[in-house]
Amino acid sequence: xxxxxxxxxxxxxxxxxxxKIECRSLDFQATTMFWYRQFPKQSLMLMATSxxxxxxxxxxxxxxxxxxxxxxxxxxxxxxxxxxxxxxxSFYICSARWEGTEAFFGQGTRLTVV
Amino acid sequence: AQSVAQxxxxxxxxxxNPLTVKCTYSVSGNxxxxxxxxxxxxxxxxxxxxxxxxxxxxxxxxxxxxxNKSQTSFHLKKPSALVSDSALYFCAVRDRFGTSGTYKxxxxxxxxxxxxx
Numbered sequence: 001x002x003x004x005x006x007x008x009x010x011x012x013x014x015x016x017x018x019x020k021i022e023c024r025s026l027d028f029q030a031t032t033m034f035w036y037r038q039f040p041k042q043s044l045m046l047m048a049t050s051x052x053x054x055x056x057x058x059x060x061x062x063x064x065x066x067x068x069x070x071x072x073x074x075x076x077x078x079x080x081x082x083x084x085x086x087x088x089x090s091f092y093i094c095s096a097r098w099e100g101t102e103a104f105f106g107q108g109t110r111l112t113v114v
Numbered sequence: 115a116q117s118v119a120q121x122x123x124x125x126x127x128x129x130x131n132p133l134t135v136k137c138t139y140s141v142s143g144n145x146x147x148x149x150x151x152x153x154x155x156x157x158x159x160x161x162x163x164x165x166x167x168x169x170x171x172x173x174x175x176x177x178x179x180x181x182n183k184s185q186t187s188f189h190l191k192k193p194s195a196l197v198s199d200s201a202l203y204f205c206a207v208r209d210r211f212g213t214s215g216t217y218k219x220x221x222x223x224x225x226x227x228x229x230x231x
Contacts, residue, residue, distance in 0.1 A: 006157070034219065043204065043223045044158075093157050095219070102148060102208075103219055105157035 006106030023094030029074035030096035120222035135190040137205030146208040
């Protein structure tokens with residue numbers, strides 16, 4: 001199947017700082033990318049959907065100023081958690097697809113804010 | 115609204131025995147249904163999907179799923195479980211027609227499968 005790579009796999013940052021997570025589709029051009037957040041022992045919560053070159057569509061309750069999503073190219077989307085706080089600590093997962101395919105998922109990024 | 119339900123938080127099965135992980139769905143129109151598996155601290159791996167056609171869908175690692183429209187179910191099955199199958203399994207449904215060409219994947223709460231040696 002297609003490969004989606006997330007970087008970093010894990011990150012620890014200080015409260016108040018910002019952290020950027022990258023999501024790359026390695027062997028295909030992703031027309032749509034999704035960002036999810038997963039709490040321990042819970043399902044994936046969709047945060048936002050982004051199409052290349054367009055603004056991301058955020059789900060209700062997700063702060064767009066806090067979780068900045070950029071989908072600058074067909075192979076790269078970034079999620080920046082701004083002014084991170086301990087409650088932002090979570091497992092963040094991206095996925096990507098192109099027309100007619102299912103979504104392929106990255107390996108996830110574990111963010112810990114201390 | 116589209117939704118999927120996984121009624122079991124955990125399923126235990128002995129190695130070599132058949133396994134079933136349950137999923138029911140609620141959608142308007144015909145569904146696109148998926149099963150994904152997640153290993154600890156990893157993303158999701160695609161197992162199989164149903165779009166149309168044969169109700170029995172075969173996927174990766176010997177898994178299969180049966181689409182039952184009358185019962186609105188899409189249960190995941192495997193004839194003989196392996197210890198290495200132990201993981202978290204998610205059922206998902208995708209909107210068949212999105213707006214602006216986009217789609218949403220709606221996930222169930224997940225079922226932890228534990229295969230005992």
